[in-house]
Amino acid sequence: MKNQYLYVLILFIFITLNSCWFDKSKPNRVYMPDMYYSDAYEPYSDPYPNYKKTLKKSGITLFIKGKTSSLLPVKGTIPRNSYGFNFYPSDGTQKGYNLYKKILKSPLKKSNKEEFNKIIEDGKNIYKINCSICHGENGDGQGFLVKKEKILGIPSYKDRDITIGSIYHVITYGKNNMSSYASQLNEIDRWKVAEYIMILKNQ
Structure with missing residues (x-):
């Protein structure tokens, strides 16, 4: 037993x-x-x-x-989410920011007023979804999260020395407390948002 x-x-x-x-x-x-x-x-x-x-x-x-089954792309091809609108190579450094700050005009085609208005309208819609919660509907730095004191120190666009190129760079690589939005917005959408932000700044 x-x-x-x-x-x-x-x-x-x-x-x-x-x-x-x-x-x-x-x-x-x-x-x-x-x-x-x-x-x-x-x-x-x-x-x-x-x-x-x-x-x-x-x-x-x-x-x-x-050998892996993942192969390098054919020479001369571009990524699916790239449209060739990155003017300068950059890794998000201050040097890259300074280069982009010299850009005063976006590469988006605006041959007539209708095309320009469409870009601004698209930029406005994208801005409302992704940016206004922090930067405010009017770009005054008084977004919902700021008013609820979840984040602080968001400046008004009117008080900043920015250009359309520097805005694009910050959206792409982030700056200070703002992280990159490159995974959320493709290159064209980033330029559209930059166009709209310049409208807010100059109002």
């Missing part, structure tokens, strides 16, 4: 230790690995060290010798 209890205890300890796995990012055992791990090409994924499966060798030259 004692031996039976001992066997049960040993079995319990074995199951407990076997189920322990301290690295939660790499599961110890997977019930159905074919469903858990994808066989598709995943360019930026890491190999699965605990997945004991025979890897299929690709006959495609580019994928042989452990």
Whole structure:
């Protein structure tokens, strides 16, 4: 009888230790690995060290010798979210800001009043969604969050020495307490907002 209890205890300890796995990012055992791990090409994924499966060798030259399936873009192409409206290379430094501050005119096409009004209208709508909560509807620095004292020190555009280029740079890279909005707004939208902010500044 004692031996039976001992066997049960040993079995319990074995199951407990076997189920322990301290690295939660790499599961110890997977019930159905074919469903858990994808066989598709995943360019930026890491190999699965605990997945004991025979890897299929690709006959495609580019994928042989452990090369990734993610390839560099063809020379001369541009990113899908880029329109070539970044005048100067910059990493958000003061030097880059000073370069962009010299830009007094946006690259957006404004051959007639109708096109200009459309740009300003778009810029106004984007500004209301993304900027007015801090900078205020009129660009006076009295947005909703400022009035609720959630953030402080937002200046009025009228009091700042800014240009359309410096506005674009700040939207792209951020400045002081303001973070970058490059992930929210593409290049064209950033220029549209900059156009509208200059309207607010000069009112």
